[in-house]
Amino acid sequence: MVSAVLDPPAPLVKARGARIDAQGVSHWFDVSGSALPVLDNVDLHLRPGEFVALLGPSGCGKSTLLRLVAGLEPASAGSLTHDGRPITRPDPSRIVVFQDPTLFPWRTVRDNVALGLQARGVLSTQAARVDEALALVGLTEFANAHPHQLSGGMAQRVALARALVNDPSLLVLDEPLGKLDSLTRMTMQGELVALWQRAGFSALLVTHDVEEALFMAQRVIVLSNRPARILAEFDNDLPYPRHRGHPRLAELRHEALRLLGLDASW
Amino acid sequence: MSAVPLPRRLRDPAISDPEMLPLFAARYVDEQAAPTPSAASTKTSPAVAFWWLGLVAALAWFGLGAVTREWPNKILGFSDWAYTDQFGTAAYAVGALVFALVILGRNAGRIGRLVRPAGAWLLALALLFATWEVATAKLAWLPTPFFAPPQNLIEIYIEDWRRLGDSAWHSVCLLATGVAFGAVAGFATGVAIGWSRVAGYWIHPVLRFLGPVPASALLPLAFFVFPSSHAAAVFVISLATFFPVTVLSWSGVAGVNKQYYDVARTLGASEWFLVTRVAIPAALPQVFVGLFMGLGAAFSVLVTAEMMGVKSGLGWYLTWAQGWASYANMYAALLVMAVVCSSIVTLLFAVRDRVLSWQKGTVKW
Numbered sequence: 163m164v165s166a167v168l169d170p171p172a173p174l175v176k177a178r179g180a181r182i183d184a185q186g187v188s189h190w191f192d193v194s195g196s197a198l199p200v201l202d203n204v205d206l207h208l209r210p211g212e213f214v215a216l217l218g219p220s221g222c223g224k225s226t227l228l229r230l231v232a233g234l235e236p237a238s239a240g241s242l243t244h245d246g247r248p249i250t251r252p253d254p255s256r257i258v259v260f261q262d263p264t265l266f267p268w269r270t271v272r273d274n275v276a277l278g279l280q281a282r283g284v285l286s287t288q289a290a291r292v293d294e295a296l297a298l299v300g301l302t303e304f305a306n307a308h309p310h311q312l313s314g315g316m317a318q319r320v321a322l323a324r325a326l327v328n329d330p331s332l333l334v335l336d337e338p339l340g341k342l343d344s345l346t347r348m349t350m351q352g353e354l355v356a357l358w359q360r361a362g363f364s365a366l367l368v369t370h371d372v373e374e375a376l377f378m379a380q381r382v383i384v385l386s387n388r389p390a391r392i393l394a395e396f397d398n399d400l401p402y403p404r405h406r407g408h409p410r411l412a413e414l415r416h417e418a419l420r421l422l423g424l425d426a427s428w
Numbered sequence: 429m430s431a432v433p434l435p436r437r438l439r440d441p442a443i444s445d446p447e448m449l450p451l452f453a454a455r456y457v458d459e460q461a462a463p464t465p466s467a468a469s470t471k472t473s474p475a476v477a478f479w480w481l482g483l484v485a486a487l488a489w490f491g492l493g494a495v496t497r498e499w500p501n502k503i504l505g506f507s508d509w510a511y512t513d514q515f516g517t518a519a520y521a522v523g524a525l526v527f528a529l530v531i532l533g534r535n536a537g538r539i540g541r542l543v544r545p546a547g548a549w550l551l552a553l554a555l556l557f558a559t560w561e562v563a564t565a566k567l568a569w570l571p572t573p574f575f576a577p578p579q580n581l582i583e584i585y586i587e588d589w590r591r592l593g594d595s596a597w598h599s600v601c602l603l604a605t606g607v608a609f610g611a612v613a614g615f616a617t618g619v620a621i622g623w624s625r626v627a628g629y630w631i632h633p634v635l636r637f638l639g640p641v642p643a644s645a646l647l648p649l650a651f652f653v654f655p656s657s658h659a660a661a662v663f664v665i666s667l668a669t670f671f672p673v674t675v676l677s678w679s680g681v682a683g684v685n686k687q688y689y690d691v692a693r694t695l696g697a698s699e700w701f702l703v704t705r706v707a708i709p710a711a712l713p714q715v716f717v718g719l720f721m722g723l724g725a726a727f728s729v730l731v732t733a734e735m736m737g738v739k740s741g742l743g744w745y746l747t748w749a750q751g752w753a754s755y756a757n758m759y760a761a762l763l764v765m766a767v768v769c770s771s772i773v774t775l776l777f778a779v780r781d782r783v784l785s786w787q788k789g790t791v792k793w
Binding site for chain 2 (some may be wrong): 256
């Protein structure tokens, strides 16, 4: 599994990472007439090529922030920009990988990966990229399989290939490993980091798993309960590849849990 | 993505519940659940070498032949039933074939493997024919003008095949035209309501008010509004198909996982791409349920239309036969109708299996 990522045939992506700036973003949902606030004056800045994790309790509004960054919904207040240009709608340079792989069951693995190229009408000229992306996630042999024939981890890899084939400058990861078993999860955490290092995109990961955030990201932003505010953010300057047993990770973890009010169990 | 929920009646579990779907669907499920070839071969190979059931079935067909040929018909004041001997001979022939398969055993090859599971049916059919033959031709328990023995059907097929064939052909053409219009219009309407709020706002109430009206109720109106009875029938058949196809295409499109759209939109999909490459493929399983139900409604309206005004087709043949009190012709036509209708449904399932081959192993109905 790992080896497939470590010795790929050709580098797929050369794009520079995106710079994302969210300034004073607030958001509320209209729930039967009254406003339900989910985000409260959030500032978020991603440097090009940076890997940032958003850590917060479940239901705190972190996924909503991702949807705003992806352009799937407009923010109720505040501004969001991508390399200085306002984010008004979804764009293939900012790809979201959701918690569910959400593969289209009627398409083969290859056709699922080809989705973005097809949607933009460039499939005929760039078909080779599909096979490159499949090789990158180690699923070349499964190109003609249908999604229901895949395991959870494989399906999530296909979703990743479907994102990477578009050469994104920002990869938005909405708890992408949340439904995997713990072993597959650890493997894929390593794979994702390796992919990010090679491809150079910016990455924004949402997770409620403290260890995952600390193991993968360069910077971790801790969010409060709904409506989400930024409680703290800390840098993790450990070099990659990281080791899960590193004492610095344990320290950071303690700090993060304290911020989330869970340090009693530590 | 209509915000308007389906009326409860249209969300009836019967639409999705495999238990509630009629015979053909149930049969399809059986086929899917059939044992794999390896399992089948281990089951039939050495242990049950001799086909006892086949032997009994063969004897039953011989018995049917003997009863038909040797037991004289009860003659009620008019000429004897024609083709009695031929029917008996045919029964002997079937018996001989089954017997040959019994003797050949595992050497019977493909045909043997196909026929063997149907052993109980072969026996049952022989007994059914024998009962029918005895109750009509031999004892005349069932009075003659209203009931006919099997050999009488043979006589009709031989003497009236031209008219029957012609009627069946006209029915199929009329049905195909009507269903084609209805299915295309229903699919387009359903997708439009499912997708567009404006279309939903205008079409939904109309559909809800007029949709449940039985299409055959519009036949008398259609017959004088349209220039020909044929055009009127096409219209009413397509209306009968239209309603279920519309409702199920709509519910199919409205029920598409919203995340599919999010995924496609972040990948740069246009609105057109979302409809044609996301909404429609995702809704197709439901559309096929709609087509299946639409066909059922279309059969019914087709026959009614042919009985009421169209001067050809199997429905017309039925009323024509009734007018002459030749009930045997009616049975013959009903049998043709059963063959035609079940073939069309089988064809629909074959197309469905091909188009939705990706569903294998996920959904069954």
